[in-house]
Amino acid sequence: MAFGDLLEQVGSTGRFQILHVTLLCIPVLLMASHNLLQNFVAFVPPHYCSAHANLSEYQLSPREVLTVTIPLDQAGKHQRCQSYVAPQWHLLDKNVSVKSEEQGELDVEVALQGCTDGWSYNMTEMSSTIITEWDLVCDQRSLKQMGQTIYMGGVLVGSIVLGSLADKFGRRNLLLISHLLMAVSGTCAAFSTSFPIFCLCRFGCGMALSGLGLNTFSLIVEWIPTRVRTAVGTLTGYCYTLGQLILALIAYFVRDWRWLTLAVSSPFYFFFIYAWWFHESSRWLVLSNKHDQAIQNLKRVAKINGRHEEGEKIDIKMLQESMKKEMSCSQGTYTVLDLFRTPTMRKMTVCLSAVWLSTSFAYYGLAMDLEKFGVDIYLIQVIFGAVDFPAKVVITVSMSFIGRRPSQSGALIIAGITVLLNLLVPYDQQTVRTCLAVVGKGCLAASFNCCYLYSGELFPTIIRQNGMGWVSMTARVGAMVAPMVLLSGDYTPWLPGLIYGGAPIISGVAAIFLPETLGSPLPDTVQDVEDRGSGRISKTSTNETVVLQDTQANLLKQVI
Secondary structure, eight states: OHHHHHHHHSSSHHHHHHHEEEEEEETTHHHHHHHSSSHHHTTTOOEEOOOGGGGGGGGHHHHHHHHHHOOOTTTSSSSOEEEEOOOGGGGGGGGGGGHHHHHTOSSOOOOOOOOTEEEOOSSSSSSSSSSHHHHHHHGGGGHHHHHHHHHHHHHHOOOOOOOHHHHHHHHHHHHHHHHHHHHHHHHHHHHHHSSSHHHHHHHHHHHHHHHHHHHHHHHHHHSOOHHHHHHHHHHHHHHHHHHHHHHHHHHHHBHHHHHHHHHHHHHHHHHHHHHGGGGOOOHHHTTEEEEEEHHHHHHHHHHHTOHHHHHHHHHHHHHHHHHHHHHTTTOOOGGGGSSSSHHHHHHHHHHHHHHHHHHHHHHHHHHHHHHGGGGGGHHHHHHHHHHTHHHHHHHHHHHHHHHHHHHHHHHHHHHHHHHHTTTTTTTOOHHHHHHHHHHHHHHHHHHHHHHHHHHHHHHHHGGGHHHHHHHHHHHHHHHHHHHHHHHGGGGGTTTTHHHHHHHHHHHHHHHTSSOOOOTOOOOHHHHHHHHHTTTTOOOOOHHHHHHHHHHHHHGSOOOO
16 A cells, blocks of 8 residues: 555545645745735835925926936936036026037036935835835945845745755644744834845745745645646646736735735734644654654544544554655665766756756846836736746646657747847837747746756656755756846846846757656666666656656645
8 A cells, every 4th residue: 555545545635635725825825926026115216316405495396406406318318316516507598408518518517416415206106115215226226136135045045944944843833934934024024124124034034935835835745646736736836826916916006115015924924823724744744753643634634524434444554554665765865966976967967957047047037127128017017927827838738749858948048039139129119028028938937837847857766856956946046146137237238138038048058958758757766867868768657657747746846
């Protein structure tokens, strides 16, 4: 008897599983809200240096104030980080042309200075943001990107720390901690009195998000049978995608950054309360030598599913027999270094690392820079979120009929090309620019979908978790670096687009050197990978096909 048979005995798709999966999926809807929250709480509104204090005694319109206090740039727009030392009253004379001023034809020598009196903001989109709260503009503008990088750093640290703790203390316990950490950190971020405190709290939110993702998906897949794991895993993934649309809706009605942060964080207090009902994974309990508790959980599940009599038949002997295979597979020690010891494994790991890093790098590079498209920020968030739905459907069909390798490579190369094409489109053609960006974002979302399945099929069973952990880490590094690349646009406007477009194309080419896995058996050992690299491969057996389906769902335990 396998554990799957034991799960069937207590009811594998009964009331418990439906309620369990539903309650676990609800918080996933708000995970995207924290990943993309920066788009709204750090929105940069139009701003100019505050007018001189002595201008208040004059009855000037806002436009006249700008004219006499703010110089124009080469594009004929008011500069955001400089002002005249003294008001230029002569510019109110209609006979004085702006052109003559730009060419230096005026007799008066104009002296400029920084925004010594602060900034004035045009708050039509948001009532307040962290940008207006702490004046993160001009010389301080890099702090905006630093804040998102710190958050992604928390996601990286959380995946390492909370992931390992979950193996030691259990999925349910770490999920409870993650819910509470997200609620408290988010609340503290909403009431931050300084930018450093805000960043520290957001770092905590990032850690919590990793704990939520890893342990939510673990509890989902470890309580449902193999035959429905792919469908349930796909449904859970769409919950994250739907969360992007929910964020746009919440942000549209909550325009203050503090209340918006609180709105997407406070529900986790409620999630923390009902998460006490969740049942710890019986698989983990057995592997942790907690057989009595595992039996109690299975009996509770049987009772909820209306199979009380079948549940009472379960004893320690039956449980140990069902977990014999899992316990034998858990023996042996392997490290990340095993991913680089042999030639084929080394080449495969390097190529997959490039794929994951560039996918995450370009994905967040596009998703976190919505302001540049000149479209309503709420509308573009909805469009960017909605495109993930058809993108994931298309890539799933492509992987099933064309193959994993061409799907992975094609998604990345097409994404890179669309980003590069955007560099050639004039800035005033916002519709074309937005369409290209949406196609690129969709291809990157599809690439993520392919990454999880393809990588799990490439890594051998004995070090599959190490391999998935490694490539997941490279993805988070890419997400950390992505915001900082935007800063290069202050010096060379086209450079961020070149980097965001070039990285997926390079990794798409690297993906061509990976082996195809469609219809191939899962490798169990490193030697199986080396044999596959040399062309020695066996046909897929029926059991291996079942294991393959099981692995596809288990890979959803990783978070984007």
